[in-house]
Structure formats: C-alpha cells, structure tokens
Amino acid sequence: MRSEFRWGFLVAGSFLAVAAIGCSDGAEGIAQGQAQYRSFRPSSAPAEYAGRACIGSWGGIGADTVNGLPEMPLPNGYPRERGIGVQDGQTGPEGVGRYTVECTVSGEGPYRIKALLRGPNTNPLAPLTTGGTDVTVNGTIDSDGIGTGQVTFLTTESFLVQPLDGVTCVMEVVPNPQTGDLTIGPGFAWLTFRCNGATDGGGITSYCHSDGSIVLNNCAKSS
Secondary structure, rough: OOOOOOOOOOOOOOOOOOOOOOOOOOOOOOHHHHHEEEEEEEOOOOHHOOOOOOEEEEEEEEEEOOOOOOOOOOOOOOOOOOOOOOOOEEEEHHHOOOOOEEEEEEEEOEEEEEEEEEEEEEOOOOOOOOOOOEEEEEEEEOOOEEEEEHHHHHOOOOOEEEEEEOOOEEEOEEEEOOOEOOOOOEEEEEEEEEEEEOOOOOOOOOOOEEEEEEEOOEEEEOE
C-alpha cells in the first residue's frame, strides 16, 4: 500500500472544445489532471557540475499504474495516450492518501497556465512503492502552442527537482492525435515540458534534465 503524501511546498505560482481528446472524465466543475515526469542524467553536463550528476527519478499522478498516466514526450512526434486523471479531493489507490488538483488555464492565445497536482506516486517506474509526489507548472503558451515557464516536482527518490537559476523550461501543447488541433483552451490543456538544466536532491547541487507530460481539465478559466 502507498503511504499518504505528507509533503508540501509553495506552488510557484469544463467545457472542452476539442472532440474526445479534450473531454473531461471528471465531474463537472471539479479540477482534474494526470501527469508523468522524470529527472535524468543527460549525456553531458557543464564543467562546474562534473561529478555531481542527478539522482534520477520518476513521478506520476493518474487513476492507476496501467492506463492512468499520460504518455511521456517522444523523441520524434507527440504523445498519443492522455491517460486517465484524478479529481481534486479524490482518495488514492487502496484508499490511502488523497489527491490535490489545483489549476488555471486562462486566455485565448497566449494562454496562462498555473497548476499543482499532488498525491500518491502511481508511476510503476518509481523504485519505491510507498511515496508521494507533486508537480507544479507556471508558464505561458503562445497561440502556436509553444511556450516557456517553470516546472518543479518532488519524488521520494529525488526530493525537489527544480530548474537551475536562469533556466526556463520549454512547454509544447500536444495536438489532438485525430484532428491535429491544439488541445488547449480556457480551462484545459495537454502539454509536454522539458527543462535542460535542473537540480535535485533537496538542496544538494547537481545537474539534471527533466521532462514530462501533463493533462489538465475543469480548471479555472481566469486567474
């Protein structure tokens, strides 16, 4: 069984118009989301970080470990599986823990995104089976679906993973696999992120890259 998530840290920072991919699986008006993300050692690091490679970790929030997590960003092309989300206040797997989903997707291009997803870690790649995780997003997406911002997350293995000073994460909206339309609008978004320069270890200076996929539904439509 997974233990209840007891960490917390300050957050930095629906009607869906896109066919089936944009439809909400949750009750009307209750924020819903799913995410999968990781920190990893890149093939090379700046000289000042020699010998201080990151720990590497996996995190995930979704309805289950089989189909709940959205597909990770692909080397070529976009994810096609959006997973199955959890609702704000939903009880975790096996009745342990509780999920928090808080999000805002406002504007009509550029879009402003702020989100926090927190709860039991349901990523089957996480080496520990009793842990919590959270992920925060704070960014701006242009009308072409490309944007920048900050993404931080926490896992049992890595502690806090956050961009290094001066590093901005790249965010990109995932097109609907059937229509090619961008899956973003007031109150919802499906996006990937990549941060080429991050640190982990809860204050231990290290050098990582991080990336992931995040799906948000039933979010607030204005800040």
